[in-house]
Amino acid sequence: MIEVRNISKSFGDKQVLKDVSVRFDPGKTNLIIGQSGSGKTVLMKCVVGLFDIDSGEVDFDGRIYSSMKISEKRKIRQELGMLFQGGALFDSLSVQQNVMFPLNMFTKMSAKEKLDRVNFCLERVKLAEANNLMPSELSGGMIKRVAIARAISLNPKYLFCDEPNSGLDPKTADTIDDLISEITREFNITTIINTHDMNSVLNIGDSIAFIYEGNLWWDGTKEDVMSASNKELNDFIFSTELTKRIK
């Protein structure tokens, strides 16, 4: 479980996060939603430690991550996988080398054990034959799936996904959503997804936090979304004719 307590973050004079508190449970897909510029990416980067917070604390299963030294944070980061918006695969490494990278850095596994683990992860994301391809040879969906394989290679306790569906067609986006959801349940991972894709909200939103102008404006489940009376949430989620009709 990850608990964020009263965190605030400013860049210069602009306060991006204002006293946000939210809890992310294990085995669930926890979604952070909000308009572009609402502060959801900043919230995620504060939680993983890419940005230092101005006040408040981030708690990883009782360990106060936000006040740890960088050397202590690095140890926790080995329990953490992240899927970046663009995949962030290492250009100079093949698919196999990308997925093997965390294993090379942090385990004492033999070459065969590492290869078995890589193959398992690639099979899990349905890319069993892609070992020798380079990132430049992959489609957008394949890049995301390799990034997921890399993120789960060390059996993470926490999985962060920043806009996993951006730039993907609806069918591929669904595949990625289902994959993340399955992996979350299968390995009982605390998964946090940053998205503004409404299909994701309605398909896999076990727990949803709506960020509006840097504040936690609403939280609930995908079922609660359908009956919520919060104006800003409804304006955001049911902004198109199609979604209004669904509601």
Next chain:
Amino acid sequence: MFRHFGSYLVLMFQVFRRPDKARAFWKQLLVEFQSLGVDSLGIVAIISVFMGAVVALQTAFNIDSPLIPAYTVGFTTRQSIILEFSPTVISLILAGKVGSRIASEIGTMRVTEQIDALQIMGVNSANYLIFPKAVAAMLFNPILIIISMFLGIFGGWLACVLTGIISSEDFIEGIRAWFDPFSITYALIKTVVFAFLIVTVSSYHGYRISGGALEVGRASTKAVVYSSILIIIFNLILTQMLLT
């Protein structure tokens, strides 16, 4: 300027640490030997031969007094190549070739979130990316410079022999005259310092960027400009310290 210097020192503090995984460091070091060192051999060789030839021809052209012995051409060529051309001019050329490459490589990794990915995995990204480059350049650039010295002097000899300005014997006598081995030490000390500056300044500019492709281009330009300026400044400082 002080803010940049402070940020540079903070980055260097992260870079010069024990690598997270020794095996990964050695592997990366070999890659950097290839990309920063071996891949520069061609340009270093071509420039050295031609510049050596030009130095010899210009010296010969400017010596028209019968009182100055012919071997002066060889002596001057050797001194120019060893003391200044190979360590400083070749380092300036490497600042352009290697510096821009480092800044754009690290800058692209920054804007495509590959550095964030390393950080999230718990890897000290500055150490992983920059330390092998710095070690490779500081070990390999002296080799490049020694090769440049030989080729520069060879270029001078070739130009003299092919044009017939002075004889091969006179040129060789010149390059053997009053040789002080400390000039090689001086050149290599400068080379190591310049290699450190090229890699760390270029890496700093690549590592610190935010934005997109435009910023990568800017970082690459800044890397070349600042490392070249620092090479010129440190050239003066080191010459003052070591030769006077």
